Amino acid sequence: MNYKTPFNKPHLTGSELDYISDAVTSGKISGNGKYTVMCQELMQKKYGFGKCLLTTSCTDALEMAAILIDVKPGDEIIMPSYTFVSTANAFVLRGAKIVFVDSRKDRPGMDEDLIQQLITKKTKAIVPVHYAGVSCDMDKIMEVADAHNVFVIEDAAQAIDSYYTDKYGNKKALGSIGHMATFSFHETKNIISGEGGMLVINDSQFKERAEIIWEKGTNRSSFFRGEVDKYGWVDIGSSFLPSDIIAAFLYAQLESIEKIQNRRIEIWKSYSINLREWASKNRIALPIVPEFATNNAHMFYLVFNNIEERTTVINALKKEGILSVFHYLSLHKSPFYELKHDGRELPMSDHYTNCLLRLPMFYNLSDNEIQLIIKTITKSI
């Protein structure tokens, strides 16, 4: 079926082709070129990130992180069940056992209070996912991690330009808090390059090795800086760098981040204000942004009371040519992991699997479309 209003439409800022053309004519279009460095430096400076390395996806950045913390078969990694498969896959590829945590009652992020009891001698890392770009309680997570000497890798795929205020009142960009963090620039995210991602390394013990893993296990980056006189195979690695053509596209997006974010926040507020009364009357939950978090308007979602309500609204929107989608089937119940999971029930994760619905959210969504979406939803239940 063809939808008049899709769920997502990639937004172009207008400079993408100019920068791509510049990259192409400059003659260096492989990885780690001028635009790659410009993107990395821009984000390091703007967000206070440690070392940034662009990758071909967030999936790849997660795989790099798993290599960097030296995940071995049998190591345990704690993460939410309600997340994208890549969060888990990256660690499963290295033989890890995934220990899933349930979601919170008030929002789909993982319940920070359940982490402590899941830590064992085998726990290697905690991977909080900043669902919808809204921060987890990072003080709680970092405290548990520090007490047990485990790493924290933020899956910040959805969390560009979003912040957390810690208990001392310091405002920190998401991705700057854990030992490492991973971002996505997939076309469904706020800032895009088609496919694309980034690894942020805040713990400096990983900086040198990260470059090597990024460059297929060679010390090529040190060679180009003149630090060694020849380069060769020094570690495991893979081809994690994107072409500079991708980075050129991404740079155009990053230059317009303020404008993109402002419009997305406007759309988000419009949904929130106009659906509030209807939602409260029908006991349908809208996104909650806790005191310590900011909202980067990555996503607007509704949490219904049951699957039937959700289906009713999906169908009503479909009739008007509007595509709304749900996502994340609890990973602990997935065909691949169900038998490997330790059997604990994760009721909130299942609740969001059955009852959460995402509304169209993209830069070029018009005010008329938003009004029609709101009208259709509020008339359907």
Ligand SMILES: *Cc1c(COP(=O)(O)O)cnc(C)c1O
């Ligand atoms: C989008 C997403 C990913 C994967 O990002 P890619 O760049 O497509 O690999 C991983 N984790 C979460 C939470 C995501 O939303």
